[in-house]
Amino acid sequence: MSVEQAGQMARPELVCPAGTPAALRTAVDAGADAVYCGLANATNARNFPGLNFSVPELEKAIPYARKGGTKVLLAVNSFATAPGADLWHRAIDTGASLGVDAVIVADIGVAAYAARTHPGLRLHLSVQAGASSPEAIKYYCREFNVKRVVLPRILTIAEISAIHDLIPCEIEAFVFGNIGMMAEGRCSLTNYITGQSTNMDGVCSPASAVRFEKQTDGAMTARLGDFEIDCYEAGENAGYPTICKGRYLTPGRNAPYYAFEEPVSLNLSSLLPDLVKAGVSALKIEGRQRSRSYVRAVVTAYRRAIDDIMDGQPPDLSALVALTEGGKQTQGAFKSKKWR
Amino acid sequence: MTRLNLTMGPLIFHWPADKKRDFWFRIADEAPVDTACIGETICSKRTPYFDDRQYEEVAQRLERGGKKVVWSTLCEVMIKGDSKIVARTSRRPDAEIEVNDASALWHLSGRPHRIGPAFNVYNSETMQYLARKGARHFCLGAELPAPTIAALGKTAAELNVGLEVQIFGRMSLALSARCYHARAHDRTKDDCRFVCENDPDGMELTTRSNTPFLSINGIQTLSHRYLNLAHELRDLAEMGVATFRLSPHSCDMVAVAGTYRALLDGKIDATEADELLVEHGVPQPMANGFFHQRPGLERVAPGPD
Amino acid sequence: MLDRLQTPPPAQPLLPRLMGLVLVPVPLFAIQPILDRLVRDITTRRPEMFDRLGPHTTTRFVIDVDEFPFVLMLRPDPTAPRMTAHRRSENIAHGASIGGPFMTLFQILDGDGDSDALFFSRQVRVGGDTEAAMCLRHALDDLEGSVVDDIMKIGGPLYAPLRLILSRLRHQAGGNGAASIPPGPDKRAKS
Numbered sequence: 001m002s003v004e005q006a007g008q009m010a011r012p013e014l015v016c017p018a019g020t021p022a023a024l025r026t027a028v029d030a031g032a033d034a035v036y037c038g039l040a041n042a043t044n045a046r047n048f049p050g051l052n053f054s055v056p057e058l059e060k061a062i063p064y065a066r067k068g069g070t071k072v073l074l075a076v077n078s079f080a081t082a083p084g085a086d087l088w089h090r091a092i093d094t095g096a097s098l099g100v101d102a103v104i105v106a107d108i109g110v111a112a113y114a115a116r117t118h119p120g121l122r123l124h125l126s127v128q129a130g131a132s133s134p135e136a137i138k139y140y141c142r143e144f145n146v147k148r149v150v151l152p153r154i155l156t157i158a159e160i161s162a163i164h165d166l167i168p169c170e171i172e173a174f175v176f177g178n179i180g181m182m183a184e185g186r187c188s189l190t191n192y193i194t195g196q197s198t199n200m201d202g203v204c205s206p207a208s209a210v211r212f213e214k215q216t217d218g219a220m221t222a223r224l225g226d227f228e229i230d231c232y233e234a235g236e237n238a239g240y241p242t243i244c245k246g247r248y249l250t251p252g253r254n255a256p257y258y259a260f261e262e263p264v265s266l267n268l269s270s271l272l273p274d275l276v277k278a279g280v281s282a283l284k285i286e287g288r289q290r291s292r293s294y295v296r297a298v299v300t301a302y303r304r305a306i307d308d309i310m311d312g313q314p315p316d317l318s319a320l321v322a323l324t325e326g327g328k329q330t331q332g333a334f335k336s337k338k339w340r
Numbered sequence: 341m342t343r344l345n346l347t348m349g350p351l352i353f354h355w356p357a358d359k360k361r362d363f364w365f366r367i368a369d370e371a372p373v374d375t376a377c378i379g380e381t382i383c384s385k386r387t388p389y390f391d392d393r394q395y396e397e398v399a400q401r402l403e404r405g406g407k408k409v410v411w412s413t414l415c416e417v418m419i420k421g422d423s424k425i426v427a428r429t430s431r432r433p434d435a436e437i438e439v440n441d442a443s444a445l446w447h448l449s450g451r452p453h454r455i456g457p458a459f460n461v462y463n464s465e466t467m468q469y470l471a472r473k474g475a476r477h478f479c480l481g482a483e484l485p486a487p488t489i490a491a492l493g494k495t496a497a498e499l500n501v502g503l504e505v506q507i508f509g510r511m512s513l514a515l516s517a518r519c520y521h522a523r524a525h526d527r528t529k530d531d532c533r534f535v536c537e538n539d540p541d542g543m544e545l546t547t548r549s550n551t552p553f554l555s556i557n558g559i560q561t562l563s564h565r566y567l568n569l570a571h572e573l574r575d576l577a578e579m580g581v582a583t584f585r586l587s588p589h590s591c592d593m594v595a596v597a598g599t600y601r602a603l604l605d606g607k608i609d610a611t612e613a614d615e616l617l618v619e620h621g622v623p624q625p626m627a628n629g630f631f632h633q634r635p636g637l638e639r640v641a642p643g644p645d
Numbered sequence: 646m647l648d649r650l651q652t653p654p655p656a657q658p659l660l661p662r663l664m665g666l667v668l669v670p671v672p673l674f675a676i677q678p679i680l681d682r683l684v685r686d687i688t689t690r691r692p693e694m695f696d697r698l699g700p701h702t703t704t705r706f707v708i709d710v711d712e713f714p715f716v717l718m719l720r721p722d723p724t725a726p727r728m729t730a731h732r733r734s735e736n737i738a739h740g741a742s743i744g745g746p747f748m749t750l751f752q753i754l755d756g757d758g759d760s761d762a763l764f765f766s767r768q769v770r771v772g773g774d775t776e777a778a779m780c781l782r783h784a785l786d787d788l789e790g791s792v793v794d795d796i797m798k799i800g801g802p803l804y805a806p807l808r809l810i811l812s813r814l815r816h817q818a819g820g821n822g823a824a825s826i827p828p829g830p831d832k833r834a835k836s
Binding site for chain 1: 696697698699700701752753756757758759760761762764765766767770771772773774775776778779780781782783784786787788789
């Protein structure tokens with residue numbers, strides 16, 4: 001495995017989502033430097049029915065990626081749950097035997113197993129580990145020889161730059177897609193309402209618990225279990241039916257409001273040069289649950305943007321707003337602390 | 341049979357300093373708990389209002405009351421200020437420290453410490469790894485179901501480490517970089533003006549059709565319903581859980597602790613405990629769903645026995 | 646820092662409207678043989694589709710195309726796949742429903758529309774069992790090429806008009822593979 005030198009404006013790696021083999025091929029064709037994917041079980045944080053890879057599918061996909069010069073990263077990033085933690089260990093074994101370029105882990109037990117059993121296997125620390133301070137990141141590097149950390153989407157660029165100077169590993173940062181509001185790996189909201197756990201089952205707002213109800217006035221109610229998450233007026237843009245994107249009431253307000261976050265997507269296109277200067281060596285696109293048409297559009301646009309930046313040109317990604325949640329985009333925490 | 345212990349967990353809400361001190365003094369003097377966890381675990385901005393010196397005073401009083409004192413670290417460590425506080429707590433001489441995030445582990449790994457409920461321990465390998473690096477006691481997160489607790493109970497026994505679960509109080513469901521208390525008042529975290537002080541048990545969040553849903557405590561999202569594992573205590577003890585955590589609320593926590601103590605001592609049964617909690621003014625209905633692998637908010641009726 | 650996207654109401658293209666009008670007087674029994682052939686053909690060509698449907702191969706999906714005078718009911722059971730046409734007034738029992746304008750649904754079927762984005766902008770409607778609808782979406786999205794490709798490959802003079810319509814529709818939708826951003830020259834330099 002080659003170690004990338006973080007030099008002056010080193011070319012960042014474009015890391016792209018692959019929820020299905022077709023999406024993986026699409027990402028490779030569109031110029032992804034790396035794709036990340038998961039097995040079709042509870043071992044990854046996007047364990048949705050109909051999504052993800054069987055072992056034979058992954059085996060078939062890896063040579064395709066190789067031929068396109070694209071790395072394959074396997075997300076084993078939910079929390080191994082006893083009894084049955086073996087499932088996560090088998091996922092690590094699968095990654096190692098198929099020769100993936102890295103596994104993305106969050107759980108201490110899974111990281112320890114991977115480091116002990118497959119010392120040559122490159123480890124990336126998933127955003128699900130919620131390592132948001134230099135000390136936390138250094139802990140994982142020291143204990144498990146983690147080579148890259150995927151940073152939570154809660155830090156400003158200045159903070160990322162400060163962290164970069166203090167840690168011994170590469171930084172991967174999200175640049176586009178769904179913006180998770182809660183600290184990853186520490187959210188039981190879905191489990192509280194549906195009995196399915198984000199950490200243990202790898203699901204957030206499982207579709208089996210989601211219902212969209214058409215109202216007579218053209219409005220649409222989104223329910224999770226027995227609870228009304230939101231109601232969109234006729235013609236009003238909608239968001240994912242997750243608890244953290246809903247509208248609620250509190251005693252101090254007289255109208256429903258987005259108590260956590262609006263349906264909005266992260267789009268850091270205009271901050272890309274700053275991110276690279278801050279020491280980010282990999283740029284991540286969210287969306288393993290999205291279609292290959294999304295993958296094609298976003299990867300193509302970001303491929304071009306990164307190439308433009310490396311050529312000293314300003315990137316333009318304005319067209320991507322059509323693919324954002326609720327038709328809205330934000331720079332989230334990255335631009336300013338005011339977001340918090 | 342090992343003695344079953346009660347812990348008063350950290351006070352997660354931002355109460356006025358005098359109320360906070362009075363609460364802990366009363367726990368020190370009157371509550372039948374064995375251990376008390378102190379320190380700010382939610383928001384570093386609150387620490388100047390109840391600083392280390394004030395907590396030291398609380399610690400002394402608790403020790404005089406025969407309680408073991410544990411210092412809990414911040415659950416979410418993000419900015420420099422957070423890191424500094426965690427480093428300071430971790431370096432506290434001769435103190436028992438409860439680790440709530442990996443940055444505290446950076447300081448404490450290799451020395452004896454405890455693992456708190458905000459640090460994910462879902463399997464035996466994790467527990468073994470942490471125990472090898474000095475963890476002596478584990479308080480598990482609220483969402484773990486019975487089979488997982490049972491498996492971890494076996495591992496804890498093999499490793500000879502303590503095992504604890506929360507049995508009372510609102511459950512922590514999520515942490516965030518953003519302060520939702522401030523947001524509800526159209527403010528940012530930096531300019532929050534400590535509005536969280538107005539809600540001693542959290543700010544109620546209801547659905548658009550006014551169904552009680554969640555509760556907000558600054559950057560933390562809590563369950564609306566209070567956890568009550570009175571009927572599950574015996575099963576938990578059989579699984580190897582010997583310590584039970586009460587998360588403080590504004591209701592009479594001395595009475596709540598007394599109720600669970602009486603239940604642990606076999607002086608009352610679980611149904612009587614339920615009734616006493618109602619008498620103590622604990623909001624009803626309470627929940628126990630997570631333990632039973634059901635949605636956390638559910639109240640699973642006790643089985644026949 | 647929010648940029649709100651102004652979504653103009655999508656203008657209804659002529660071809661789908663014409664198709665809808667033409668279909669009004671057509672008796673449903675006349676459509677049925679075409680539907681039978683389509684479903685049989687696709688299921689034999691695409692056995693892998695059923696894996697992604699998981700437990701939902703026996704779910705009844707209602708596909709409600711705005712311009713059509715009828716709805717389609719799909720039961721993607723690998724042993725006995727069925728697609729039938731029904732008048733809206735029938736209110737047939739179903740597990741999940743997917744609805745929207747013809748061109749939108751056509752793009753999704755052709756692997757060329759992002760159903761999440763189309764859902765966010767309220768162009769696509771989902772009802773009933775959301776998980777079933779998601780599985781169907783993932784199953785269609787994972788196909789090499791698309792279902793539209795498959796239909797184009799169905800031989801026989803009877804299907805010539807259908808092939809012609811499909812290629813016209815594709816042209817109107819911007820063509821398979823175009824998405825919203827045309828691919829640029831591959832000028833990436835590998836590190």
